[in-house]
Amino acid sequence: MTDHARQYVAAIDQGTTSSRCIVFDRDGAIVSVDQREHRQIFPKPGWVEHDATEIWSKVQAVVAGALAKAGLRADQLAALGITNQRETTVLWDRATGKPVHNAIVWQDTRTSALCAELGGTDGQDRFREQTGLPLASYFSGPKAAWLLDNVPGLRARAERGEIAFGTVDSWLIWNLTGGVEGGRHVTDVTNAGRTMLMNLSTLQWDPTILSAMNVPESVLPEIASSSEVYGTAVGQLAGVPVASALGDQHAAVFGQACYEVGSAKNTYGTGSFLLLNTGGRPVPSKSGLLTTMGYKIGTEAPVYCLEGSIAITGALVQWFRDQLGIIRTADEIETLAASVPDNGGAYIVPAFSGLFAPYWRSDARGVITGLTRYVTKAHLARAVLEATSWQTREVVDAMYQDSGVRITSLKVDGGMTGNNLLMQHQADVLDVPVVRPKVSETTCLGAAYAAGLATGVWNDLDELRSHWRKDVEWTPAMDASVRDREYRNWRRAVERSFGWHEDGAG
Numbered sequence: 001m002t003d004h005a006r007q008y009v010a011a012i013d014q015g016t017t018s019s020r021c022i023v024f025d026r027d028g029a030i031v032s033v034d035q036r037e038h039r040q041i042f043p044k045p046g047w048v049e050h051d052a053t054e055i056w057s058k059v060q061a062v063v064a065g066a067l068a069k070a071g072l073r074a075d076q077l078a079a080l081g082i083t084n085q086r087e088t089t090v091l092w093d094r095a096t097g098k099p100v101h102n103a104i105v106w107q108d109t110r111t112s113a114l115c116a117e118l119g120g121t122d123g124q125d126r127f128r129e130q131t132g133l134p135l136a137s138y139f140s141g142p143k144a145a146w147l148l149d150n151v152p153g154l155r156a157r158a159e160r161g162e163i164a165f166g167t168v169d170s171w172l173i174w175n176l177t178g179g180v181e182g183g184r185h186v187t188d189v190t191n192a193g194r195t196m197l198m199n200l201s202t203l204q205w206d207p208t209i210l211s212a213m214n215v216p217e218s219v220l221p222e223i224a225s226s227s228e229v230y231g232t233a234v235g236q237l238a239g240v241p242v243a244s245a246l247g248d249q250h251a252a253v254f255g256q257a258c259y260e261v262g263s264a265k266n267t268y269g270t271g272s273f274l275l276l277n278t279g280g281r282p283v284p285s286k287s288g289l290l291t292t293m294g295y296k297i298g299t300e301a302p303v304y305c306l307e308g309s310i311a312i313t314g315a316l317v318q319w320f321r322d323q324l325g326i327i328r329t330a331d332e333i334e335t336l337a338a339s340v341p342d343n344g345g346a347y348i349v350p351a352f353s354g355l356f357a358p359y360w361r362s363d364a365r366g367v368i369t370g371l372t373r374y375v376t377k378a379h380l381a382r383a384v385l386e387a388t389s390w391q392t393r394e395v396v397d398a399m400y401q402d403s404g405v406r407i408t409s410l411k412v413d414g415g416m417t418g419n420n421l422l423m424q425h426q427a428d429v430l431d432v433p434v435v436r437p438k439v440s441e442t443t444c445l446g447a448a449y450a451a452g453l454a455t456g457v458w459n460d461l462d463e464l465r466s467h468w469r470k471d472v473e474w475t476p477a478m479d480a481s482v483r484d485r486e487y488r489n490w491r492r493a494v495e496r497s498f499g500w501h502e503d504g505a506g
Helices: 052-070 112-119 140-150 154-159 168-176 207-213 248-255 314-322 332-338 377-403 420-430 442-454 461-467 480-496
Strands: 008-014 018-024 030-037 077-084 089-093 163-167 186-188 222-224 227-232 241-247 264-268 272-279 290-295 303-310 347-349 367-369 410-414 434-437 470-474
Touching (some): 008 052, 077 168, 077 442, 089 140, 154 163, 227 442, 241 248, 248 264, 248 290, 272 377, 314 332, 347 480
Parallel strands (some): 008 077
16 A cells, blocks of 8 residues: 555546646545636637647646645645546657647547548548547547648658657656656557557557558657556656546546446537447447547556547537527526426437437538427427437447447436436436436546556555445336337437538538
8 A cells, every 4th residue: 555645646637628637535535626728729710729838837737726725745645647638639849848839639620631531442441440440530640640741840850759749648747757857758548549540459559550641650659558657747746656647538437437348438518428348359340439448557458448429419508508599508408398298299410510420420410300389499408408318329229239238327427417307318218227426527536546546545446446436326217118219200300410411421
């Protein structure tokens, strides 16, 4: 067991819009939180950038803030863990420590043409067998290639070994452990797996893909596990072991204690991300899902997941509020929807910019179907909430088709889990219990758990599992015949959304 003076674990959550630091105690309870936003930079339509130097200064500020609020010194921390926005790409100069360009964010679409070109005759699936991913502007490898080709002189500097590539976890670990004074250049398997450059079976950079994308191996970090001591922090956290890194969705899997095959979590935000633990084997998807890392603890065998991403869930409630003006606050939707017993025959498919999993249809656009004079704004409010449950059901069905694994319950986190009506409907349409934990900050908790595991704060997964506490559980209460009829209607509504946007037809 670790030194008893060091009773606390800190986690940095570097997200798309803000950075947070949360300090946890030995029971996995929150001691303090500090959070700061950073700028979103939009140089051209479809381009999204962050200033990596600004992110590093905000991270330092929230770490200081969280320690101050808790009244703690750095030497009382047993470990520091990191969780981060995935796929966002930074290239920096190893000698000066300065980024050579703004970070290119996961949402950025500037590499769409490059991805189409890389696909050639094989199309989207050219690297799917090695990486589990379709060729898409979402992932980091093509972003790095774009920077090497478009920043003057950068490729030559990269070939000479002067440039470092990293996702946000790597950038933070390098700076935390000394930066130009010997900082560790490392990433973990979950983040490396989202670059499209790592082979899912070997857990190493794939030479054939590096060569196809024209990314020199000299820029890449070492790939490590998600839970091990990468180095020791300097500066304000001097002496604290930096001991975990996990992409945000993987950290939520870990924080939700989804350690068994068949355990699954869904994070409800602007969109939703559902991950299913498939155990020690990467399951290839034929149903529009991503095959991805779950996590890897030290020298133990890796754990894999299937991931289903849904573009629009919470964003549909925002649209109902801001564009239609039917409700004034997001919370009002539950009261309005609860004033009627069902959706009155109306369905809303929020394909505002196409559909993600399991369809991947860029030609789809949003539709409201089944309207009659009977339908009121309350029925539409209900249809808005039900759209999230049905989209989740489609992803769960796709996961079963790919893996043969049936989920036994769904652990949930994120903002929309405060909506009881939605969570009850989710349990009804999946026909499994839906469970929300006491600590809803599951991404930070996962990073803290992985760091504490690497440093002896916690002994094993059984101990972590014992900390997981249920807050609320919703159990299915819908008649099977109603569920089947409603699902058929939903699928018919989805079909009506296809073929609207001709540029993206197909």
